[in-house]
Amino acid sequence: MSQLTELWHTTGLYQISFPQFIMILIGLLLLYLAIKKGFEPLLLIPIGFGGILSNIPGVDIAVGTGILHQFYVMGLETGVFPLLIFMGVGAMTDFGPLLANPKTLLLGAAAQFGIFTTLLGALALTEFGVFDFTLQQAAAIGIIGGADGPTAIYVAGLLAPEILGAIAVAAYSYMALVPLIQPPIMRALTSETERQITMTQLRDVAQAEKIFFPLVLLILVALVVPSAAPLLGMFCFGNLMKECGVVTRLSETAQNSLINIVTILLGLSVGSKLVADQFLVASTLGILLLGIVAFSIGTATGVLMAKLMNLFSSQKINPLIGAAGVSAVPMAARVANKVGMEANPNNFLLMHAMGPNVAGVIGSAVAAGILIQFAGG
């Protein structure tokens, strides 16, 4: 009989705590959002599933010698996974629209305001005693506003691994919610006339420009913000492999099997930070709130920057594409296109919005470098 009791004690049903139960429900929710609502499934399925595995009681999966903890140590503590993802993203990125209209880089700069105001917001909330965030945590929360998954995970992994789970969930959820979050802000800050602005066709870009651009970017990073060099270096490396045309097999592997393998492992690793005692804390709520603020501010400043640029330039740009400066590639560019078509059904902004969109990736990687340098070490 005592043996039956002992057996009963080994079951999860006996051992499970209420927080673990809640976290399993949250994991299922993430899977639901990914599968049924199309929320960034490539990341949220591994993260959600990893989150469930991590909260199974009585077995080490997300700690000790558990498989997810091993993946975490291997790839997130070291930064290897997000950097390899960044390389793959680089190999998938086309800088053509940006090169055709380099001024849109400024939109990608403006949209990073969200990062830094959110950082200040987090510190202010700490000042007022609402939450208790360190400078490192505030920086990691701010980067959610960069709207770039691997950048957020990379920064959080280095500066504040204890809140990595919440940050990754926030970042990917809001990236998926871009079609809901951005349009009201975009409409509020622009007039119908502004939204109707059509932009001139982008010029063709030469192959040589596409080859030189990642090198130019790399050199500039090296000279101005070396702390952003790991992220942007791997990004430029991927892009050069793609554009140079002589290492097709490497570029294709970087874009396919390698990035897929790393995505699976990265997602599961992030899931390992969804253990109940780390995730079900008050600060997670703060992170989720601050994250959406960061997104919204970035969207707003991107749009406003476009309007500001129009004051000084004869060649008007549609301010809607400023919202694409947050990154969230390619969702934000599509949203800009869609809102533009509501105002003028013949206005195809997609290609024009791709410029600020990839500029946003560069901008938030630069911001990430600065945050790591000041708040890290």
Place this chain on the structure above:
Amino acid sequence: MSQLTELWHTTGLYQISFPQFIMILIGLLLLYLAIKKGFEPLLLIPIGFGGILSNIPGVDIAVGTGILHQFYVMGLETGVFPLLIFMGVGAMTDFGPLLANPKTLLLGAAAQFGIFTTLLGALALTEFGVFDFTLQQAAAIGIIGGADGPTAIYVAGLLAPEILGAIAVAAYSYMALVPLIQPPIMRALTSETERQITMTQLRDVAQAEKIFFPLVLLILVALVVPSAAPLLGMFCFGNLMKECGVVTRLSETAQNSLINIVTILLGLSVGSKLVADQFLVASTLGILLLGIVAFSIGTATGVLMAKLMNLFSSQKINPLIGAAGVSAVPMAARVANKVGMEANPNNFLLMHAMGPNVAGVIGSAVAAGILIQFAGG
């Protein structure tokens, strides 16, 4: 002259021991069986080749900083390789036939009798002084009867790494020998009339059922046998990626490049346990003998369970498909189909046998979890 002697002393011809020579022959035998006889070549070629490499004298390959030992430490000591394989197998598995006829899960349960009776057999032989197996070793030997390669390697790696080589060789060899081992047992336990039973067409299974099943299975594992969660969790994760339809690129990578890479490394790692002084011991003979006993008992109990179920159900099942409950996917299901067609040439049992076949994978993973929990740590 003394230098020539010294040179001669560096050759393998001078340094090789008789056991190493025998092991190289065994490695060549495994390659022969894989290439010429079609014995599970995907595993036995890396294992056999790794076994040869591991027995080359005068160079560290399977020990110290040798490459195969590094693979072993990286992937088998940690459990990473078998778990990634299990994820890939999950991404290849179609639970359709099982969902169309869930009662066949019981066949997958019955066939695990082989595991536990063999465990007892190993302990009995120790009692009688024939061999000297610890409880851990007995458990690892029993799992051969699970007829599932990665499960056997995972359990052996955790409980009894010193006999991992023999267990892996036994498991894969017997899986390849299923067409020879099973039919006599199946015929002995069934009548011609039973073997002629035709089964009704399986109903169509909805996509939603296929998506929910891995989640239901995962939750049940979490609540009942958490110790089986690493294995079945990764398996369900792979299956969910396949069935959810929104992460095709991840699912395809899990089924192709990732599982192939891991298979190569896993096979070589297992090969590193074929060093002469670990493999050429009396207990290896015991393991091989007990392994075939485990297979045979599992086959028999699977068939008998099917006959038992027929006593209580109006909808008869062909008892031959009970033999597929041992796993050995998809070989055992094909054997059931073949033996069935001998009795009735129009009787296609293949799809019906796939249900117990994949049920056997679940059953032996559950058994593995229990063994690890009781005999481990």
Place this chain on the structure above:
Amino acid sequence: MSQLTELWHTTGLYQISFPQFIMILIGLLLLYLAIKKGFEPLLLIPIGFGGILSNIPGVDIAVGTGILHQFYVMGLETGVFPLLIFMGVGAMTDFGPLLANPKTLLLGAAAQFGIFTTLLGALALTEFGVFDFTLQQAAAIGIIGGADGPTAIYVAGLLAPEILGAIAVAAYSYMALVPLIQPPIMRALTSETERQITMTQLRDVAQAEKIFFPLVLLILVALVVPSAAPLLGMFCFGNLMKECGVVTRLSETAQNSLINIVTILLGLSVGSKLVADQFLVASTLGILLLGIVAFSIGTATGVLMAKLMNLFSSQKINPLIGAAGVSAVPMAARVANKVGMEANPNNFLLMHAMGPNVAGVIGSAVAAGILIQFAGG
């Protein structure tokens, strides 16, 4: 103001040293050669880019926890990357031409003279006080003459990691320069009549011969030069996977996604050894000089061996194919073909040159084993 100064001090522009600047230029030069001149782009693009990353001031990329240093520790210190590349190369190699004319193995032996004479040259320069190379370094420099990238990297990683960068750059550059380096030597050592020699068609080779060859080679390595077994073992394993025909999926992964992933990581790892203070030293010049000497001697002895063999054999071989014995697969074989066609436009030597070409891989791997055994540990 002092804060602006502080900010300025974080820039690369402030921190960069002149040697780092030079190294970045060298990295760009390697990229130029790879992209514009077609110099072994698969390796030189990752190496060159990695070299630039490694010389960015103020950020740890090639040292400490930097990503490239992590790749280096993971794959080059352990030997894992070059060995996996070797496996992939094995899976791409067709031993057919060699099996059709096994005597050409001797050409692959003769061309290794370059390795050992260069080793002596390096030691002589040390004797004379020109440079200061240890025996280990001299051995690693000599292996450049093996004209085989992964072999050179493997040996240098084990014997002289401090000069690995220079050795890899030299090896791949000279492999790319084979069409410039070899023809003058080939013409100088042969008469027009010799270059016009046509060779008889190669016989067809049976599948069984191709399956047995890697096993025969492996066993011979095990018995004669066990120290070459890691390199040649992985090579033979890859080749067996290809030829046996029953593990196509493993063979294709070894030839594609796996070798591509490892090539990217290996190239970046090698790039991490291009940090200014290791690369911009006098010995690098010596390595580059000795490397080209090694190539040239290997080419010459390959050709001379062919002429020697013609003295003793009625079936003449075109001495040009002796030059292909240095390896540099398949570039050297193409060069032999091209020079041959200059003398006789109907003389297709390509297939005949593939025999010594792959023999050169075996030859230099054997030489590598001996060097590691004598100069290592």
Place this chain on the structure above:
Amino acid sequence: MSQGLELAIFGMGTVFVFLTVLVLITQGMSALVLRMDSGRDGAGIVTQGSDDGLDGELVAVISAAIKQHRSSG
């Protein structure tokens, strides 16, 4: 040995209990899914997202944009 016997009994028991419960739950799950499907009069779960998040409409828009861009560029 007695430890082994205990393990064998509990192990086989757990395997059976587990898979029996799984039979029941699976049957329940399928019944539920199929009822909800027929209630919705149709196609069952239709996943909204796709691998790259492109829906048909958007593909059309993008194609049109690219076409326009090229023809005039």
Place this chain on the structure above:
Amino acid sequence: MSQGLELAIFGMGTVFVFLTVLVLITQGMSALVLRMDSGRDGAGIVTQGSDDGLDGELVAVISAAIKQHRSSG
């Protein structure tokens, strides 16, 4: 907090300076590339090497060799 303010100001400043400089350099780079291209009267950078280093001529030679080899073998 003051540390945060400092970080925010310097951070945002650096992002802007960086991307502004990048705008200028990119424009300069493009101008340079396009001028060199038109100077060369044509196709811009044409990469010599290809993925496997095979050029057309060589492919022809190899094909011919293989063909000959097979037809006579």
Place this chain on the structure above:
Amino acid sequence: MSQGLELAIFGMGTVFVFLTVLVLITQGMSALVLRMDSGRDGAGIVTQGSDDGLDGELVAVISAAIKQHRSSG
């Protein structure tokens, strides 16, 4: 230096001995294989197993089933 000379001599010697022996063994192996092949009057080694264990018959059955399924579906 003398150590290097020794290494060079032994090294080059071993390379030659190794490859010379390999020539002989390879010739022997080929002769053996070819004799066995002609003895068996035919096709040489025919590998039984295939990558996924599917034999021809099964492939045919499955293909037929799929065809039938499609034509009627």
